[in-house]
Amino acid sequence: MFDSFIRLVRDIYQTNDFIPLHEPRFAGNEKQYLLDVIDSTFVSSVGPYVSQFETKIAEYTGAKHAIATVNGTSALHVALLLAGVKPGEEVLTQAVTFVATCNAIHYCGAEPVFLDVDTATLGLSAQALAGFLAEFAELREDGVWNKLSGKRIAACLPMHTFGHPCDMAGLLRVCEGYGIPVVEDAAEALGSFIVGANSFDQSSEIKQAKHCGIFGKLGVLSFNGNKIITTGGGGMILTDDDELARQAKHLTTTAKLPHAWKFTHDQIGYNYRMPNLNAALGLAQLEQMPLFIQRKRELAERYITWSRQAGVEFVQEPSGAQSNYWLNALLLNDAGEREQFLTDSNAQGVMTRPLWDLMSDLPMYSQCQHDGLPESQRLAQRLVNIPSSVVL
Ligand SMILES: *Cc1c(COP(=O)(O)O)cnc(C)c1O
Numbered sequence: 001m002f003d004s005f006i007r008l009v010r011d012i013y014q015t016n017d018f019i020p021l022h023e024p025r026f027a028g029n030e031k032q033y034l035l036d037v038i039d040s041t042f043v044s045s046v047g048p049y050v051s052q053f054e055t056k057i058a059e060y061t062g063a064k065h066a067i068a069t070v071n072g073t074s075a076l077h078v079a080l081l082l083a084g085v086k087p088g089e090e091v092l093t094q095a096v097t098f099v100a101t102c103n104a105i106h107y108c109g110a111e112p113v114f115l116d117v118d119t120a121t122l123g124l125s126a127q128a129l130a131g132f133l134a135e136f137a138e139l140r141e142d143g144v145w146n147k148l149s150g151k152r153i154a155a156c157l158p159m160h161t162f163g164h165p166c167d168m169a170g171l172l173r174v175c176e177g178y179g180i181p182v183v184e185d186a187a188e189a190l191g192s193f194i195v196g197a198n199s200f201d202q203s204s205e206i207k208q209a210k211h212c213g214i215f216g217k218l219g220v221l222s223f224n225g226n227k228i229i230t231t232g233g234g235g236m237i238l239t240d241d242d243e244l245a246r247q248a249k250h251l252t253t254t255a256k257l258p259h260a261w262k263f264t265h266d267q268i269g270y271n272y273r274m275p276n277l278n279a280a281l282g283l284a285q286l287e288q289m290p291l292f293i294q295r296k297r298e299l300a301e302r303y304i305t306w307s308r309q310a311g312v313e314f315v316q317e318p319s320g321a322q323s324n325y326w327l328n329a330l331l332l333n334d335a336g337e338r339e340q341f342l343t344d345s346n347a348q349g350v351m352t353r354p355l356w357d358l359m360s361d362l363p364m365y366s367q368c369q370h371d372g373l374p375e376s377q378r379l380a381q382r383l384v385n386i387p388s389s390v391v392l
Contacts, residue, residue, distance in 0.1 A: 001310045002344050008306050009350050009387050012299065018349045022226045022327060023389045028288045033280035040276075045253070047276025053283045054236070057221070060286065061190075061211040063238035065245030068274035068282075069252050072187040072222025075235035076104035078251050078272060079218040080155060082237075082244050083181045085110050089154040090146055090369075092132070092180070094124045095358040095376045097159045100222075101185050102359050110154060113146070114360045114370035121318045122161035122329075122379065126170030129156065132371050133178055144178045149369060155181050160189035160212045162385075163228070163326035164317055168194055168215040186213030186238075187222035190229060191293045191324035209322070213238045218248075223278075228292060228326050229285035231278035293324055295390045300325040303386070315383075328388045329355075335381040342384060355383040 013019050037043055050068050058066040069075040085091055087109025093101055095114035105112045116128040137153065138145045144153045156175050158166045168184075175182050186192075189212035213219025218241075223234035237248045255269025274282075300316075300323075307314035313331040317323035332338040338354065345352040358380050360370045 001312060002341060004306070004310055005341075005386075006345065006348050006350055008302070012302060012391060013387065013389075016349075019351060019387050020389065021351045021353055021385060021387055024225055024230045025288070025292070025390045025392055026284075027392055029284040030281055033284045034277065037277050037280045043277045044275050045273035047279070049276045049279035049283055050274055053231075053274075053279040053286070056283060056286050057236055058238075060289065061214055061221075061238060063211070063214045063219070064240040065238070065242070065248075067237040067245060067248040067252060068279060069235040069237060069272045070274055070278075071233045072220055072224060072227075072235035073100040073104055074252070074270065074272040075220040075222070075237045076100060076183075076185060076187075077107045078248055078270065079183050079220050079237050080104055080108050080110070080157070081251065082247055083155045083183050083217055085154040086152075089152045090149065091155045091157050092124075092129065092153060093157040093185075093359075094159055094161075095360045095370060095373050096122060096161060096355065096379060097185065097359060098187070098356055099359065099362065100187070101157060101159055102362075102365055105157070106364075111151070112157075112359065112365060112368050113153075114358075114365075114368060114373060114376075116371055116373050116375050117161070117379070118167060119375055119379075121164055121166050121321075122315065123164065123166030124156075124158035124171060125375070126167050126174055128371055129171060130174045133174065137178060139178065144180055146369075153178075153180060155183055157183050157185055159185035159187070160192060162315070162329055163189045163192045163324040164315070165189065165192050165194045165212050165321040165323065167318075168212075172215060182216030184213050184216040184219035186219045187224075187235070188227065188326050189213060189324060190221050190227070191289055191296075191326075193322045194320060195322050196320045214240065217241065218244060223282055223285075228296070228324055229282065229289060231274065231282035231285070234274050234278045234282060292390050295392065296325040296388070299388065299391060300328060303328055326388065328386050330384050330386060331379070331382045332384060333382070338382055338384055345386075351387060353385045355380050355385070
């Protein structure tokens with residue numbers, strides 16, 4: 001199995017050199033747009049590419065508004081603030097995620113509570129969420145309170161792991177029952193859609209394809225160098241709410257009141273606006289999305305065919321979802337087999353990586369409440385990410 005995997009990856013990428021987990025591809029108008037920005041001198045946070053990029057992302061995702069930021073973490077920070085997360089409160093999220101999800105919660109002065117994920121989606125489990133709330137939630141006039149911690153539960157923050165959509169219908173139904181706002185961490189999910197009812201929820205109301213990140217009150221994308229498209233560093237806040245969109249733009253541009261020459265700020269804002277230089281790169285990258293998605297799915301097909309022959313479990317898109325297959329993953333039999341796989345493949349110059357450490361195992365979040373996380377623990381032992389760069 002190990003040898004056939006190495007052969008497969010070398011055959012896919014057609015090289016005997018080191019094969020990284022994920023590297024960007026610049027095959028379009030990147031250089032042209034970047035030169036245009038330099039010639040214009042508008043390299044910073046004012047310039048036409050920023051609003052063009054926002055418009056194109058809004059069109060692509062179907063969000064009414066898209067607000068560009070310096071990175072996905074800052075987008076998450078502001079989205080959580082706008083969802084109403086305040087110091088001393090809690091946000092329900094998953095332990096299977098990248099650390100930025102939790103850091104953004106902490107930047108608001110709030111704490112994460114970690115709930116388990118579904119095997120089929122690798123995303124927050126609606127069942128785990130319902131179970132947690134049934135046990136710990138107390139409905140009061142001013143919101144939902146955690147009976148154990150005595151803190152208000154301000155928001156729910158599911159994450160679409162590796163681009164595979166969460167069970168949004170199930171999660172929204174639970175959250176709506178308690179009046180908890182949902183913010184989606186769709187950092188990894190540009191190009192991922194939920195197309196219908198999923199395996200857990202045959203009664204789903206989702207009857208037409210809808211992009212990840214536009215189900216909740218707010219959603220967030222990332223354009224970091226390892227994501228499906230990149231702006232170098234960059235992020236985006238998505239929302240259908242006109243007032244939240246206005247506030248998102250205001251907060252991310254130092255809360256400066258628009259004026260031709262005066263500098264007046266009416267609250268403490270953030271210098272989170274995406275520079276024009278980065279947006280130019282993003283616009284050129286976005287033009288290649290259909291190609292990238294097609295190639296990503298072809299790559300996943302090759303892994304699927306191999307995994308069947310090799311008798312290995314490959315993480316496929318959940319039913320009712322169309323994934324961007326941003327980062328491919330295998331589920332090996334146990335921690336021992338995975339350790340050997342990691343050692344072997346990396347020694348042979350094919351980069352593979354274990355699942356992130358569970359957030360509940362990191363020193364800064366180890367005191368946070370969690371629900372036992374049985375499925376997350378299993379995944380943390382068995383999951384390995386494999387090379388996923390687009391093949392051109
Ligand atoms: C990449 C990522 C982010 C943050 O993105 P940056 O642009 O690197 O700040 C947030 N959450 C998840 C799950 C991510 O994968």
